Amino acid sequence: MTEHVSIRLASERVNHCVSSSNDTPRFYTPGEVISGMQDFMRGHGTYVEEDCLKSSVAGVMQKVNKLICVRPLKSRYVGEIGDVVVGRVLEVQQKRWKVETNSRLDSVLQLSSVNLPGGELRRRSAEDEQMMRKHLKEGDLISAEVQSVFTDGSLSLHTRSLKYGKLAQGVLVKVFPSLIKRRKNHFHNLPCGVSMIIGNNGFIWISPKPQGMMVDGNEDEIINYEMQPVDSTDREIIARLKNCIAALVASKMMLDDTSIMFAFEESLKYEEVKELLDPEAMLDIAFLTQHRLNNIMEE
Amino acid sequence: MAGVLLSRTEKVFIIDGVKDEYRSDGRSTIDYRPMELETNVVSHASGSARLRLANTDILVGIKTEIDVPKPDKPALGKIDFFVDCSANATPEFEGRGGEQLANSISNMMQRAYQSPQAFDLKQLCIFEGKQCWKLYVDILILECGGNLCDAVSLAVKAALFNTKIPFVKAALMDGGNIDLQLSDDPYDSKLLDVGSAPLLVTLCKIGNKCVVDPTAEEEKCSSVSLIVGVTGNRKYYSDDDTEELPAFQPKCSAISMHGPGSITTTTLRNAINQGIIAAVCLDEALGKTVVRERRDIEKFKRHSYGFLK
Numbered sequence: 001m002t003e004h005v006s007i008r009l010a011s012e013r014v015n016h017c018v019s020s021s022n023d024t025p026r027f028y029t030p031g032e033v034i035s036g037m038q039d040f041m042r043g044h045g046t047y048v049e050e051d052c053l054k055s056s057v058a059g060v061m062q063k064v065n066k067l068i069c070v071r072p073l074k075s076r077y078v079g080e081i082g083d084v085v086v087g088r089v090l091e092v093q094q095k096r097w098k099v100e101t102n103s104r105l106d107s108v109l110q111l112s113s114v115n116l117p118g119g120e121l122r123r124r125s126a127e128d129e130q131m132m133r134k135h136l137k138e139g140d141l142i143s144a145e146v147q148s149v150f151t152d153g154s155l156s157l158h159t160r161s162l163k164y165g166k167l168a169q170g171v172l173v174k175v176f177p178s179l180i181k182r183r184k185n186h187f188h189n190l191p192c193g194v195s196m197i198i199g200n201n202g203f204i205w206i207s208p209k210p211q212g213m214m215v216d217g218n219e220d221e222i223i224n225y226e227m228q229p230v231d232s233t234d235r236e237i238i239a240r241l242k243n244c245i246a247a248l249v250a251s252k253m254m255l256d257d258t259s260i261m262f263a264f265e266e267s268l269k270y271e272e273v274k275e276l277l278d279p280e281a282m283l284d285i286a287f288l289t290q291h292r293l294n295n296i297m298e299e
Numbered sequence: 300m301a302g303v304l305l306s307r308t309e310k311v312f313i314i315d316g317v318k319d320e321y322r323s324d325g326r327s328t329i330d331y332r333p334m335e336l337e338t339n340v341v342s343h344a345s346g347s348a349r350l351r352l353a354n355t356d357i358l359v360g361i362k363t364e365i366d367v368p369k370p371d372k373p374a375l376g377k378i379d380f381f382v383d384c385s386a387n388a389t390p391e392f393e394g395r396g397g398e399q400l401a402n403s404i405s406n407m408m409q410r411a412y413q414s415p416q417a418f419d420l421k422q423l424c425i426f427e428g429k430q431c432w433k434l435y436v437d438i439l440i441l442e443c444g445g446n447l448c449d450a451v452s453l454a455v456k457a458a459l460f461n462t463k464i465p466f467v468k469a470a471l472m473d474g475g476n477i478d479l480q481l482s483d484d485p486y487d488s489k490l491l492d493v494g495s496a497p498l499l500v501t502l503c504k505i506g507n508k509c510v511v512d513p514t515a516e517e518e519k520c521s522s523v524s525l526i527v528g529v530t531g532n533r534k535y536y537s538d539d540d541t542e543e544l545p546a547f548q549p550k551c552s553a554i555s556m557h558g559p560g561s562i563t564t565t566t567l568r569n570a571i572n573q574g575i576i577a578a579v580c581l582d583e584a585l586g587k588t589v590v591r592e593r594r595d596i597e598k599f600k601r602h603s604y605g606f607l608k
Contacts, residue, residue: 004330005577005584007453009592010337010349010604088304139304169312171323226308229315239325273325277333 004274014279016251018290028055028070035068045070073252077103077177077201079155083146084186086172086199087157089136095129097136099144102177102201105154109136113147113158115165141167143197143205163187167197168226170207173242175249177202181256188257192264194237198255206241208234240267243276244285251286258296263289303515313520317505322517329577331512334453336588338461339596340605346462349605350454353514354444356388357451359436359458363465365479366433368424376423377433378412380405382451388443397440403557404438404451411452411497411528411553418496425467429477432464445515448526452499453585459496460536460589463488494533497552498581500574501526504562509570511577522560525570528553529578535586538593549575 017024028034034046034053042048045057046068055061057072079085079101090106091098097109111124111132136142143164144157159165180200188196189209197205208230230238244263248255266288267276275281305313313323320327332353341347344360351357366377382405384397391397412418423432436458438451465488471478482488503513503521510517518524532547551571556562562570 004326005334005580006331007334007336007584007588009588009595010335011592011595013335013604088306090304140306141309167306168308170309171312172309227311229318230312232319232321235316235319235321236325239321239323243324274327274330277324277326279333 006278008279014283016279016283016286018251018253018283018286025060027058027073028061029058030056034061034070039066041067043067043069045072071178073178074176075178077101078153079103079107079146079149079201081146081148083200084143084197085146085155085157085201086141086143086167086197086203086205087201089138089140089142092133092137095132097132099142099157101155101157101199102174102203103153103155105152107155107157109142109144109157109159113156113160115160115162136166141172141205143167143199167205168207169230170205171238171242173204173206173245175202175204175245175255179249179252179255181254181259183256190241190257190261190264192237192241192261194234194241196241196257196260198257198260204245204255206238208238236273239273240264240276243267243273243282247276247282247285248289250279250282251290253286253290259289259293262292266292303519305516305519309516310520313517314506317508317510317517320508322510324514326512328508328510329573331577331581334450336453336457336585336592337604338457338589338592340603345464346458346460348454348457348461350450350457352444352446352450352453352512354442355446355450356440356442356444357447357454358439358441359451359454360439361458361462362435362437363462364433364435365425365430368428368431372420373428374424375420376431378418378420378423378436379433380408380412380436380438380455382408382438382440384440388440392440400447401440404448407448407499407526407528407553407555408436408438408452408455410555411499414497414530414550414552416495416550417528417530417552419492422492423464425479426470426477430479434459434462443515445518446501446512448499448501449512449581452497452528453581456493456496456498456531456585457589459491459493462491464491492533493531494536494586495530497528497530498578498585499526499528499553500577500581502570502574504560504566504570507566509566509573511573521558523556523558523562525562525567525574526553526555526557527551527571527574527578529575529582531582532579532586535583536590538590549579551575 032055046053047056055070057070059070059072062069085101087099087101089097090100095111099107099109101107144159146155147158148156186198195209244267248263263285266285316322335351338348340349341360345363346361349358382401384392384401386393425431465481467479468482469480501524502509503524505521530550
């Protein structure tokens with residue numbers, strides 16, 4: 001029985017930067033002067049002080065004509081209508097659930113914006129209200145879509161499609177939302193045999209591929225089916241994907257199915273998944289992934 | 300410990316994973332996550348260390364003060380632990396929220412350091428029965444990512460290793476009172492012998508197995524966890540390898556259980572053994588790291604990193 005323990009010094013820390021020095025964008029810190037105020041417009045993440053436009057967050061500058069914005073590197077999720085999110089139910093209230101989606105305020109899932117179990121369309125009655133906790137209870141994870149944004153910035157979600165709803169067994173990985181690349185599709189069945197939901201809010205759900213949908217069948221059977229142990233090959237792939245995402249995040253690389261799949265393929269040279277926790281291995285994978293992404297861009 | 304919510308199916312996933320000895324990041328039940336350590340981060344403390352274990356972030360500062368020894372133990376110094384849970388770690392620690400957790404950790408540390416085989420308090424004695432050093436160990440928890448006890452004990456040992464106690468230049472006897480003159484030169488100081496200081500190992504019982512270094516999610520799945528304090532080996536902390544040291548036998552200096560669950564006697568015995576093995580490995584890794592850092596300082600190779608960068 002051998003234990004694996006590694007303690008390194010701060011001075012031996014690995015620099016996770018993978019981009020070459022000429023394409024790193026200029027990084028602004030809070031309070032830094034972006035420009036003199038001459039006919040520029042003040043956008044998000046900026047403020048005016050002493051006739052200068054200054055950054056109020058740490059991030060990169062974006063300029064559209066005369067409008068200057070600074071997009072923060074790390075921030076809470078700012079929702080947009082149509083985004084796919086993964087969230088956790090915090091509270092069951094009257095006719096709605098409170099959902100944690102990594103945004104500044106808790107999001108809301110109305111009882112009227114879920115598909116009732118059984119799939120039939122009818123009016124939501126008082127009994128449905130009493131059955132809410134049976135449907136989704138505190139701690140449950142769901143995938144959903146942003147239906148609308150309230151004036152205070154909090155989100156209203158809906159799950160009125162078969163692809164949304166409660167999530168069963170798997171692993172949740174939390175990253176910052178700014179690293180998620182917006183794509184047409186955020187639900188992926190990866191070729192390595194597991195499925196992944198890349199939520200726009202920075203929550204990534206990795207789970208074993210469902211073996212055939214269980215649409216009919218009573219509730220007990222579904223619960224029984226959900227509780228089946230995951231087999232060890234799926235478990236290894238999930239763990240590997242999780243560590244690959246962590247490696248890409250450490251190097252601040254954008255996440256989508258291509259980059260994650262590249263990282264997964266590059267990581268296969270490390271036989272044991274736990275080797276990927278080492279900072280050197282993480283950097284190696286991020287570097288190789290970046291290299292492959294650059295190759296695709298050139299083609 | 301800190302409030303993490305998990306759904307029932309996620310718990311099933313973690314519990315089945317531990318059963319297969321394959322955790323959600325690929326570790327087996329006996330593996331630790333990589334750690335990062337820096338000592339001497341607080342310039343105005345006698346000794347300090349910062350340890351980061353995945354998301355768990357611990358800062359330890361040690362203050363030395365002259366005190367009067369206890370009448371029943373005239374030849375011994377004093378050591379005192381104080382844990383502060385910063386509200387930055389989780390909003391639950393706001394106000395007095397983290398007090399219970401803080402007390403349980405500091406009590407555990409106090410008990411582990413009580414045994415003379417774990418930490419020799421005689422080295423803190425100045426004048427028997429009159430004056431001794433008192434070490435205030437201040438532990439600040441900046442971020443919670445599971446496995447607080449192990450991280451705290453590692454950081455405390457690293458900080459004690461780094462602690463410098465000034466030499467006493469002269470002592471003036473004035474009736475019954477003693478007036479000490481301490482050396483002002485920061486280099487004119489002695490180091491503590493901390494080789495045998497204990498490390499805590501948390502064993503989280505999940506299903507029928509025990510895991511070391513649980514993440515916050517795994518802690519949520521376990522009904523009971525066992526914490527063992529195991530004494531360290533002086534060999535790993537001495538600079539010269541020639542020094543003859545007596546054969547080392549790791550000893551358990553404290554054991555405690557947390558949580559509402561219970562453990563059968565066989566599991567308990569296995570868990571304690573597993574904890575001792577883990578502690579020996581941790582001790583060796585920590586010893587190598589702190590000795591390496593000290594050598595770097597001697598060669599002036601070291602840059603301070605701290606929190607920025």
